[in-house]
Amino acid sequence: MSRIVTQLSEISAQYDALFVDLWGCVHNGVNALPEAVSALQNYRAQGGKVVLVTNSPRPRAGVEKQLITFGVPDNSWDTIATSGDSARSAMYRGIVGEKVWHIGYPGEEKFFEPIGVVEDPVDIRMVPLEEAEGIVCTGPRDPLADPSVMRPEFLMAKQSGLKLLCANPDIVVDRGEQREWCAGALAQLYAEMGGESLYFGKPHPPIYDLARRRLSALGTDIPDSRILAIGDGVLTDIAGAMGEDIDSLFISGGLAAAETRTETQPDPDALTAYLQKEMSNPTYTIGYLR
Template sequence: MTRIIQSLSEISRNYDALYVDLWGCVHNGVTAFPEAVAALQTYRAQGGIVILVTNSPKPRAGVEAQMGQFGVPADAYDAIATSGDSARTAMYRGAVGEKVYFMGEWARDAGFFDPISVVEAPVEITRVPLQEAEGIVCCGPFDPMADPDVNRADFLYAKQKEMKLLCANPDLVVDRGETREWCAGALARLYTEMGGESLYFGKPYPPIYDLARRRLTALGKNIGESAILAIGDGIATDVAGAMGEDIDSLFISGGLAAAETKTNGQPDPKALSTYLEKEMSSPTFAMGHLR
């Protein structure tokens, strides 16, 4: 049964490392949450390790720069693992071919195509129109406010050509401030429902957790699963991924599921229970907002 807690400090002594989601937990896509930042700073000051594990299609350098813009200080975390880096590694290993059709906002996502050093002999990637492509690289929709169904005609063509779609962000939606936007995961879901093949590299899928583990190892830490706590507001990503990796989870109910859990400071226990039963999920802990 999920235990509702008041603050991270109630349970933090039981864990040597945290895998912390960003959007909805540490910031809202516009600005940092001061209480969340303070909680992570306190945890690190007591010797804990914080790995930011995010379904951002950006390389970690891009996320780090973004953190500064949002007001998340460097002393709130130790390292960053992004779905973008996991997906980039696969792309440069040829997962969807050399000629790719790019979906996303180029001004935001251009860094996805930066050179990568962790792949020996990377394939040469060229962005081409859909009709010339061997596969699709999806960092997000062209218009985050448009229904994913607007891509149906292009996806039908791609499916007929047996193209694979590389999804750099499995999130379906995200809240930027008060505005809900579609993410790459919604497009990948549509493509899969249409019979196409989508490749996922963020939460809840194993590649990003392998990357997070490598980030811990690079810090000289050998921490077992029982000493890691995953924190996030995505029941189908953060919590599902933690359950798949057999690590404990702290569900932040005041993010994507704020309405369903009737979170007003803290989740309504009955609404939370109903929501978790509907989602067939059982996070170890829950709280309204990270603090």
Template structure:
């Protein structure tokens, strides 16, 4: 049964490292969440390591700049593993070919900057769909638009048997009070239409492999039994932790705030019903990271 806690400090001594989701846990897409930042700073002061594990399609450096703009202090984390970096590594290894059709916003073209973890990267160029060998998707052209608008494009792509590389498996995200569609919604649609989608963020294994490498880079070599995953996504953070056999702390005041009836803390009956509906198990739950 999921244990409801009131603060990270109640369980922190059991773990050497944290894999922490960003959006909905550390910031809301607009500004930092002060209590969460304070909890992570205090955890690091006790000797623990914090890996920010995000399904952002952005490179690590871009996420660092974004967090500082939101007011997340550097003292709250040790390193970052992004879905974007995991997917970029696969792209530069040739997962969807050298000529790719790009779906995303102009500022997300940073995705095509080389990544150092690939020894012999292929030369990837963006081309029109008619010339493409594959698709790279960092998110919708318009995050407020219905994903179904992509059906004609995806029908053509499926007929060409193009694979779609999804840089962010999240379906939706809340930017402040506004809910937006993510790349995962498009990848799900393409798969439902019979296309092939490749995933690299949570809950899929490649991003956890990257997180372990990043953890080792900062001098920590914790095994999964001493790692706690923290996040607000049942089908990303919590399902991913289950797949890796990592304990998890579910933040109910994020994406599932309404379903779990969270004000400061979730309603226990609503939480139980929600986790059962999502068919996931979290070791712990809390309204907001603090």
């Protein structure tokens, strides 16, 4: 049974580092969440380290710029690990070939900018589907369109035996009051159609390996038993933490606000029913990060 807490400070002394999700926890896709920012600032003031672990397909530098526009101050975190960075490293190692068909929002071409962390990177070229050796999906072209619009192209890709690299395993996010589809929804559809999808964000191990490396680069050697993962996605943040044997704090007022009847705090019965349905067992739960 997940223990419901009212403040991060109730439990934070047990942990030397936090792996914190961004969307739905620290910002809502439009603006920073002030109570969450204050909680992280207070945690850092006590000596704790904050690693922002996000399924954003953007490189770390791109997420830093985005945080500025949302009003998230840089004194509320120490370092960032993105799904995009993890996926880009794999792409430049040639995991889906050199000629790739890109699916994504306009402007996400920065995903294909060269990186200096892969030795002897392959020469990635974006090509039409009929010429591709693999697929790179950073997100849907239209985040409001049902993922099924991709079925005809995915059928052709599957018949050609193309692997799909998914740079963001999230299924949906809430941008303010608007729910949008993410790359994970397309990767899920492709897999359901019989294609092969490769994932590099939460809940899959590569992004946690990256987060640990980023934490270690801060000059601290922190065991998993002293790390707390925080997030609003039971299928990503909490499932990933459980898979890594890391304690977790579930933010019930994010993606599952309706199911958990969260206003300021979750309804205990609704929370229990939701977690049982999703077969999830976060160590702690709170309505909103504060």
